[in-house]
Amino acid sequence: MSYRRYAWVEVDLGAIADNVRTLKSIIGPKTLFMAVVKADAYGHGAVPVAKAAIAAGADRLGVATVEEALELRDAGIKVPVHTLSEPPLTAAPLMVEHDIVPALATRDFAIALSSAAAQAGRQARFHLKIDSGMNRIGVRSEEAADFVESLRGLPGIRMEGVFTHFATADVPGDWDFDRQLERFSAAVSAIRSAGFDTGIVHASNSPATILHPEARFDMVRCGIALYGLHPASSTYGAVDLRPAMSVKARVSHVKRIGLGEAVSYGFTYQAPGPTTIATLPLGYADGVHRAASNKFSVLLGGRECRQVGRVCMDQMMIELPADASVRVGDEAVLVGSQGALALSLDAFAEAAGTINYEVACALSMRMQRYYI
Numbered sequence: 001m002s003y004r005r006y007a008w009v010e011v012d013l014g015a016i017a018d019n020v021r022t023l024k025s026i027i028g029p030k031t032l033f034m035a036v037v038k039a040d041a042y043g044h045g046a047v048p049v050a051k052a053a054i055a056a057g058a059d060r061l062g063v064a065t066v067e068e069a070l071e072l073r074d075a076g077i078k079v080p081v082h083t084l085s086e087p088p089l090t091a092a093p094l095m096v097e098h099d100i101v102p103a104l105a106t107r108d109f110a111i112a113l114s115s116a117a118a119q120a121g122r123q124a125r126f127h128l129k130i131d132s133g134m135n136r137i138g139v140r141s142e143e144a145a146d147f148v149e150s151l152r153g154l155p156g157i158r159m160e161g162v163f164t165h166f167a168t169a170d171v172p173g174d175w176d177f178d179r180q181l182e183r184f185s186a187a188v189s190a191i192r193s194a195g196f197d198t199g200i201v202h203a204s205n206s207p208a209t210i211l212h213p214e215a216r217f218d219m220v221r222c223g224i225a226l227y228g229l230h231p232a233s234s235t236y237g238a239v240d241l242r243p244a245m246s247v248k249a250r251v252s253h254v255k256r257i258g259l260g261e262a263v264s265y266g267f268t269y270q271a272p273g274p275t276t277i278a279t280l281p282l283g284y285a286d287g288v289h290r291a292a293s294n295k296f297s298v299l300l301g302g303r304e305c306r307q308v309g310r311v312c313m314d315q316m317m318i319e320l321p322a323d324a325s326v327r328v329g330d331e332a333v334l335v336g337s338q339g340a341l342a343l344s345l346d347a348f349a350e351a352a353g354t355i356n357y358e359v360a361c362a363l364s365m366r367m368q369r370y371y372i
């Protein structure tokens with residue numbers, strides 16, 4: 001590596017491939033696997049992750065936006081790419097042109113898709129989004145069959161699948177989960193009873209894939225587990241995943257300070273005695289949450305060291321013993337391993353008062369990704 005900057009993210013694509021294989025072994029050969037690579041693959045890099053996931057057996061890709069889908073198409077990726085929410089009507093022609101499969105939840109979008117398909121002289125497929133109780137997007141479950149009926153006259157569009165998304169999939173033995181599953185199953189049955197083919201039926205995100213075999217249907221949609229991260233503590237024992245992401249930096253400055261000297265904005269930390277302070281050149285603009293200031297550790301010089309003082313926009317400081325032999329250029333690990341020690345992304349998320357999902361996708365474009 002030729003460093004232009006002493007702060008970066010490493011992504012282990014072998015871990016991504018292993019996680020795809022692990023999840024596919026859970027769901028079995030008859031269930032399709034969608035790798036969810038929205039938000040730049042949760043900060044891991046959409047194109048390299050998508051390619052690794054497809055090589056390991058992923059059948060389809062899921063993203064949030066049309067831009068994200070186009071990035072995959074521009075990289076030459078040919079598998080079906082879905083947007084998991086319904087884009088603006090004006091995006092319909094672009095979606096038809098690049099064969100991007102929209103989530104569809106409104107009649108207006110169906111009309112826009114139909115006319116874009118007619119204009120292009122093509123068939124456009126969509127997946128109907130059914131709201132099973134989360135009340136985010138989707139056709140209400142009890143109205144789903146009528147909604148499908150109402151699309152009957154629209155030429156050029158084909159319902160390739162129907163899906164829902166659970167609000168409480170990570171809670172084992174949850175009554176609310178059972179109700180959501182019942183509403184979805186009832187909607188699927190009603191659509192079939194009205195004489196329509198529901199195509200590929202899917203509902204499960206990572207936690208549902210791991211914890212609820214009864215909800216796997218024809219396809220699962222895994223995001224967080226693909227990256228080797230657990231959706232919640234409830235899945236820890238249930239599946240063996242390998243985290244793909246490490247966050248690293250090199251020391252940019254070292255100084256010794258004495259008793260009572262303070263560090264960083266607002267002087268929220270004061271040295272309890274003679275102390276070595278190492279500066280790392282990354283901060284909240286890189287995705288290291290300021291809310292975690294003074295609450296997390298990094299691995300440096302073979303030990304776990306506290307981050308001290310407020311995390312700044314581009315830099316942060318680390319506390320070491322007065323006699324520490326740390327030097328500029330030494331490698332520090334915020335997430336990942338150093339020797340026998342390891343720090344998880346979950347530990348940082350807890351310090352930041354948030355979830356691993358948010359920490360991973362907050363790592364900004366400024367952090368160069370290296371693939372190993």
Ligand SMILES: *Cc1c(COP(=O)(O)O)cnc(C)c1O
Nearest residue numbers: 036084165205206221222223224
């Ligand atoms: C983000 C998303 C997923 C993936 O969720 P994970 O918990 O990361 O597995 C699946 N389905 C939909 C509709 C989503 O928006």
